[in-house]
Amino acid sequence: MAPENPGPADPARSLALLWRTSGPSGRRGRQGIDVEDIVRAAVDLADTEGLAALSMRRVAHQLGVGTMSLYTYVPGKDELVEAMVDAVYGELDLTAPAPGGWRRHLEAVARRNWELYQRHGWLAQVATGRAVLGPHAIAKYDHELRALDGIGLTDVEMDAVLTLVLGHVRTAARAAWEAARTEHRSGMSDEQWWAAHAPHLTRVLDPDRFPVAARVGAAAGTAHRAPHDPAHDFEFGLLRVLDGIEALVRTRTVDPGATTPR
Incomplete structure (x- = not known):
């Protein structure tokens, strides 16, 4: 049986898989499957059992084919995960930026990504050290940047602002x-x-020794009926992140008399 990832990734083949530009990726083979079938089966498996359950063998079993037949279409598990990520990015609504300026748009971006993580919990488990370079990922990146264009930020700052927002969403989603x-x-x-x-x-914690922890912990426990609430953390953190970005944008507003950053 071939290893899950036999050797270093081939950039040309990885991109050809993501963009479906060459090779057998765009057509059905003798066993009646294609890349779309493989990716869809992998997403279904990860949705049901988590990323740890994903393997080329399990996906092949889902499709009723031999494991080796998958390698005709997908070089290995890492490339398959990239294709899965790009596929679910295609679910996002990439219509025009939300009305109300950059802040409303970024908030909508954050909420759409949060909802995507709720549908596909395994996304929070995918390593994010390197970007997925597929068509849906690029379209997502372009759309999410648009409302930041022309508000006084440099291109590098625009990228960093979006990274900050999406990083917050991912952290809350992983929690x-x-x-x-x-x-x-x-x-x-x-x-x-x-x-x-x-x-x-309550019986073992001495409020005289830990006065702030006792008071705040009790308040949070009462509010959330739990040590913490990931949904509350997402909402609270998102507003604070947007406040910080707004403070930066205000320093770059071209019109100093404007009441709202452009």
Whole structure:
């Protein structure tokens, strides 16, 4: 059996896979499958069982073909994951930027990405050290940058601002995924876990020794009925991130008399 990723990735073949520009990727083989079938089966598997369950063997089993037949279309697991990411990016609504200026647009971008993570929890597990260079990923990047164009930021700052927003979404989404995984593994929700532990913690925690932790922890526990709430963390953090970006944009506004950054 071939290894999941036999040797260093071939950039030309990786991009040909993502863009479906050459080779057998765009046509069905003798076993009646093509790249779209493979990617769709892989996404379905990851949606159901998580990224850790993904392998070329499991995907082949889903499709009812031999594992080696997949390598005709996909070089290895890493390239398959890239194709999966690009495919689900194609689900995003890339219509015109939301009305109301750059801030409203960035907020909409964040919420659409958050919703995508909720549909595909495995996305939060994918390594993000290197960008996916597929057509849907490029279209997503172009769309998400548009409302930042012409508001006084440099091109590098525009990229950094978008990276900051999407990084916040990913962090919150990963926390939500980890909470869901812990609940599944333990059979106990965060709310149930907190209800079981909070009374015992109250008995052992000395508020005179830890006054701030006792007060704030109790307030947060009461508010969330859990140690924390990933959805609340997402909402709170998003607003703070946007506030910080707005402070930067205000320093770059061309018209100093404007009340709202352009």
